[in-house]
Structures are given as structure tokens and as C-alpha cells.
Amino acid sequence: MIVEKLALVGTGLIGGSFALALKQAGAVRTVLGVGRNPASLDAAIERGLIDRAVDWAEAGQADCILLALPVGETAAVLKNLVPHLKAGAIVTDAGSTKVNVVVTARAELGDRFADFVPGHPIAGSEQSGPAAARADLYRGKKVVLTPQADTRAAAFATVKALWEAAGAQVETLDAGLHDRVFAAVSHLPHLAAFALVDELAQRADGDTFFRFAASGFRDFTRIAGSSPEMWRDIALANREALLTELDAYVAALQALRSAVSAVDAEALLAIFSRAREARNHWIRTQP
Amino acid sequence: MIVEKLALVGTGLIGGSFALALKQAGAVRTVLGVGRNPASLDAAIERGLIDRAVDWAEAGQADCILLALPVGETAAVLKNLVPHLKAGAIVTDAGSTKVNVVVTARAELGDRFADFVPGHPIAGSEQSGPAAARADLYRGKKVVLTPQADTRAAAFATVKALWEAAGAQVETLDAGLHDRVFAAVSHLPHLAAFALVDELAQRADGDTFFRFAASGFRDFTRIAGSSPEMWRDIALANREALLTELDAYVAALQALRSAVSAVDAEALLAIFSRAREARNHWIRTQP
Numbered sequence: 001m002i003v004e005k006l007a008l009v010g011t012g013l014i015g016g017s018f019a020l021a022l023k024q025a026g027a028v029r030t031v032l033g034v035g036r037n038p039a040s041l042d043a044a045i046e047r048g049l050i051d052r053a054v055d056w057a058e059a060g061q062a063d064c065i066l067l068a069l070p071v072g073e074t075a076a077v078l079k080n081l082v083p084h085l086k087a088g089a090i091v092t093d094a095g096s097t098k099v100n101v102v103v104t105a106r107a108e109l110g111d112r113f114a115d116f117v118p119g120h121p122i123a124g125s126e127q128s129g130p131a132a133a134r135a136d137l138y139r140g141k142k143v144v145l146t147p148q149a150d151t152r153a154a155a156f157a158t159v160k161a162l163w164e165a166a167g168a169q170v171e172t173l174d175a176g177l178h179d180r181v182f183a184a185v186s187h188l189p190h191l192a193a194f195a196l197v198d199e200l201a202q203r204a205d206g207d208t209f210f211r212f213a214a215s216g217f218r219d220f221t222r223i224a225g226s227s228p229e230m231w232r233d234i235a236l237a238n239r240e241a242l243l244t245e246l247d248a249y250v251a252a253l254q255a256l257r258s259a260v261s262a263v264d265a266e267a268l269l270a271i272f273s274r275a276r277e278a279r280n281h282w283i284r285t286q287p
Numbered sequence: 288m289i290v291e292k293l294a295l296v297g298t299g300l301i302g303g304s305f306a307l308a309l310k311q312a313g314a315v316r317t318v319l320g321v322g323r324n325p326a327s328l329d330a331a332i333e334r335g336l337i338d339r340a341v342d343w344a345e346a347g348q349a350d351c352i353l354l355a356l357p358v359g360e361t362a363a364v365l366k367n368l369v370p371h372l373k374a375g376a377i378v379t380d381a382g383s384t385k386v387n388v389v390v391t392a393r394a395e396l397g398d399r400f401a402d403f404v405p406g407h408p409i410a411g412s413e414q415s416g417p418a419a420a421r422a423d424l425y426r427g428k429k430v431v432l433t434p435q436a437d438t439r440a441a442a443f444a445t446v447k448a449l450w451e452a453a454g455a456q457v458e459t460l461d462a463g464l465h466d467r468v469f470a471a472v473s474h475l476p477h478l479a480a481f482a483l484v485d486e487l488a489q490r491a492d493g494d495t496f497f498r499f500a501a502s503g504f505r506d507f508t509r510i511a512g513s514s515p516e517m518w519r520d521i522a523l524a525n526r527e528a529l530l531t532e533l534d535a536y537v538a539a540l541q542a543l544r545s546a547v548s549a550v551d552a553e554a555l556l557a558i559f560s561r562a563r564e565a566r567n568h569w570i571r572t573q574p
Contacts, residue, residue: 198561
């Protein structure tokens, strides 16, 4: 048992899978859920993700509270939670951006900020909601924690232990580096997939295009099935890093365009060969 | 039995899978292979993709000859084949672009052009070579044929019957429309995936980025593992349509960039929501 009572703010894929894994590992005794959507809380109870739905006052009495909802809701949630936070309660989050979450948490938590452990599980799915939660979602996956200089060591250790009990491998990163890295390898690809699909869908003859799309298109665009609200929040929360990545990507596409336009077979072969080699190397080093 | 003797020019994934499926269906008796690479021909024999390796003179005596190699090699292959082509032999191809293959085939085949049936199986994999060939590669997949006004009806019917025997669903398209559609749903995504991976790989600190890349990145970039030579040829063979698609895609990315830059939450939500809806609709209508 790592903590007696865990509270989830947000009982969807991310929070629900965390709770399922911890229950299965015997790392928590009771899981409470709080959220705006009664149907979602009912579904979470029905699926065994939480033991019961509670209000902010009761959630604040938990030993550890996980925020697992779009990062744009962090401030509002903390405003609700802070007045009820018991002494020693640890707050952590699962947001896909970290700098803006840290800034928000510092502002809202005040002298309780030392009990806040910023986190980001690198696992997910284009599925969302309580029905998508699975006990093995985090098994073998990375979770990045971005503790600050004033984060309490015991709080960090507890959150780390919880993620490890859920089967994850915990890594520590500077929050700014975290945001730059994920802008490049996650946020940009999501925007690029959304942009491609929407551009085709907006065409008058779009149906003809989709009719012949096949497995390459399916995989390239899988992440365009992700939650629009979540990705709107991420894009805005990580705006600066994302703009830098968008510019780098457009420049890379323009370089490819120049090579195609100039019938520069060598340049194309060089880019494609380097990309294949880099991707194959990456795949070989994946666990 | 649809044809006695089939000859493959190129005995890799595409040609080899065609031959395996047709043998399994009893649609061909003998499969001959011709190619520049003796090791590849040996592997094709060993795996039962072809019965034996032959020279151009013997390949020209087959009833049907499939060109299954990068489209940039079409002219050279036809120059070798044409002097040996027996009366009534049907030539077909599996190239990913069609207008330039039709132009090349018309120039090289002269008055035998009526026996040429341009084709494009919409199946594949980022794997290539004889070892990747599978009898079920085309099962339930589309094959697009782009016959011309002067294509012999009997030649078209035979090639259609062969693909159907291999389990595919045959569709007919205008060659120009084919190239525009595949520029958008296949060629552009491949270039976009290559560009993204290469841009990261070129960074001095690229390893840090790849280290945290996860399943979204994996699927988005799967097609960056594809054959560089094949995609160089496709990019150049379908240059005009591809440039148009690259411009449309960059414009869509710039529109997203503007929305992120202007913190336009509504515009982002609209684009992401439309994209998710279009993709989910597409997935539901896939066989």
C-alpha cells in the first residue's frame, strides 16, 4: 500500500487506467472520483475505476490527488480543490505540457506548491473516456516527472512509486525541455495529422480522395482521431515550442518541395534514406 | 487457369505476392522471374515466388508480364522486353503513378501499346523484397486499373481477372485522376513522414527527441520506413500533382500556425473536430 486514498479529477482513459493499475497492484485502498459529468462518473463506478464519486471537500481529504483532464482546466480545478486540501496531501497531474501547468500550479497552490508533482505519462490512445481505461495502459511505458527546485522530496518519491506500481518507467526532465521535446515528437505530429485530414475533408470532391486512402493514410492519420478539446488545450498551453516546431516542419517540407520541383533525385534520395535509417534505428531501440 | 505463363519483372513484395496468390488460386501454371539482382531472384525461387529465373527473351514469351519495380525503371525495362514480346502477350504494371507510366509505355511499346494495361494495387507495406511477399497481400484490397481508349478489351479483362483471382477488388479510374488522388492520400503523407523524421534526425540533440517518441509518433512515421528509391521515383513521376498537394498541405499547416499564434481556441477546435469527424467517418466506411 503506497497511499490509502487516491482521488481522480477526471475519470477517463488516463485517470481510470492509473486507478485500475494501482488497485490491481495493491498500491491504493480507495479511489475517489470527482468531475463535472455525472454520466462519466457513473461509468467510472460501473467499470470499477473509482469506488465512489465525491465532492471537492472529500477529494481534498485524499492522500494523493491526480489531475487527469485537459491542461486548460488545471487552474479551475485547483481553485476548487485548494480550500479543501488536507495537510500533507500530494497533488500530481498527467498533463501533456508541463511549463504552463507548473506556472498555474504555483499560482493556485501558493505555499502548498511544494506538494505538487508535475507529471506526464507517455501513453494513451486516440480513444478516450472511462470505457477506454485499461489496467495495463502504462506497463513498460515512460512517465516523465518534472519536479521543481522546491518540490518536496517525499511527494516526488510517492508519485514516482505510484507510477512504478502501475508498471511505468519514471524519468525526470526539466519542464522546459519536456515541452520542447513533446512539441516535436507528439504535439506537432498531432497537428500535422489533423491538418492533413481536414484539408482533404474540406474539398468538394473529398469523398473520392478518402475512397482510395489505404493503410499508409490510416496510420499517418490515426492521431487525427484524438480528442479535439484536449489538443486545443495542448496547442495553446505549449504555444511557443509548438510554433517553433511548426516552422521547422514547414521549412523541411519546403526543402522537399524544392527538391521535387527541381527534379533533384539525389536530394530526395538523401532525405528519404536518412529518414528511413533514423526511423529504423529508433524502432530497433524501442523496448 | 487464367494464363499459363506469368513473368515478373521485379520479384519483391508486390510481384512476389501477386505470384503467390495466383499460384494458390490456380490462376497461373508457371511463374518466371527476371531482374538485375541474382540474390533477389534466388530468394524468390527459394520462397516459391517464381519457378525459375529467365532472361528477357524468355520473359517475352510469357502470356502476361507484370512490371513490379520502381516506376523510374519502366522505360529501361520495356526497352529490354519489347524486342522479345510474343504476339498476344499482355504487359501490365503495379506502379504507384499512372500518367507517366502510360506516356512511357506508349513511347516504348509503339503498336503493342494496346496490350498494355496500367495498374496500381493499393496494398503494400513499409517492408520490401521477396521475404516480405505474402499470398494474402491483396485480399480485399483495391487495385486501380487505368485503361486507355486504345487498350485492348481482352487484355484489360485478363488483367482484371488475375487481380480478382488474387483476392483484390478492381476499380477503374482515369489516369490523371488516379495521380491526383494518390498524390493526396499516399504520396504526400509519405513525404510528410520522411520530412518529419529527417528534420529531427538532423538535430544535434536529436537523440533526446527520439528517446521520448511514443506510439503516436510510431504510427505517424511508419511510412518513413519505406523504400527511398521507390519514393524518389514516385515523387518525380507524379511531380506536378505532388507539388499541388504539398502547397495545399503547407497552407493548411500555416492556417493552423496562425490559429496557434493568435491563441484562437475556437479555430483550433473547429479544425480538430472536423478532422476527427472526417477520419472517424472514413474508418467506419472502410471494409
